[in-house]
Amino acid sequence: MANENEREAVRNLQRYLRHLSYFNDEINEVPIDGIFGSDTEEALRAFQQLEGLPPTGRADLETWERLFKAYTDSIERHSPPHAIAHFPQIPENYTIEVGEVQFLVSIIQNALQELAAVYDGIGEVPQTGEYDAATADAVRAFQAANGLPATGAVDRATWNAIADAYNRNFNSPYLRH
Numbered sequence: 001m002a003n004e005n006e007r008e009a010v011r012n013l014q015r016y017l018r019h020l021s022y023f024n025d026e027i028n029e030v031p032i033d034g035i036f037g038s039d040t041e042e043a044l045r046a047f048q049q050l051e052g053l054p055p056t057g058r059a060d061l062e063t064w065e066r067l068f069k070a071y072t073d074s075i076e077r078h079s080p081p082h083a084i085a086h087f088p089q090i091p092e093n094y095t096i097e098v099g100e101v102q103f104l105v106s107i108i109q110n111a112l113q114e115l116a117a118v119y120d121g122i123g124e125v126p127q128t129g130e131y132d133a134a135t136a137d138a139v140r141a142f143q144a145a146n147g148l149p150a151t152g153a154v155d156r157a158t159w160n161a162i163a164d165a166y167n168r169n170f171n172s173p174y175l176r177h
Contacts, residue, residue, distance in 0.1 A: 007034035013059055016071040017043045023074060026050060080171065087159045096154040100131040108154055111166045112138045118169050119145050 014032045021027040021043065027050070030043045041057035044067075048055045051066050059067070086104050088094050096104060106129040116122040121141035125134055136152035143150045146161045154162070 010034045010036045013067065014040055016067050017047060019071055020047065020074060023078065087156065096131055098131050098133065098136050101129055103129065105129050105131045105135065108162065109135055111162050112142065114170055115142065115165055121145065
């Protein structure tokens, strides 16, 4: 019977193989259970073949090193880009309102233009960088559709709702499983 350190090592191996299986049909998805069964052995053998290693189905040092490198390379290659926190943290209770001219307004206008395809009531929002009446009307429509107070100003709650809606509708994950 395997001790807990061995089971954790097998779980790590399975995590790496499972992740790689999302992007390579030749590697079967494996359970992450800490048991080195036939599914894990078969997936490891497929990985070894892809890497030009002898397909033994056993995790020798070279296989471990290549598997870990493939896993970390894949994480880097397939992770979403880093986000930029555009909405200010300070001052507390910050809002963006009619009359403001800044880059953040352009971001809001761009997101609202895209969300107009998903939400009824958001009209055309020209991307001018100026928080005008058309922008405030689109924000009000978005706020009303999302159960927020329809003030027409973008506070933190509205910003988060716009960002969440945009990400949900236009940044879908690309995993096959």
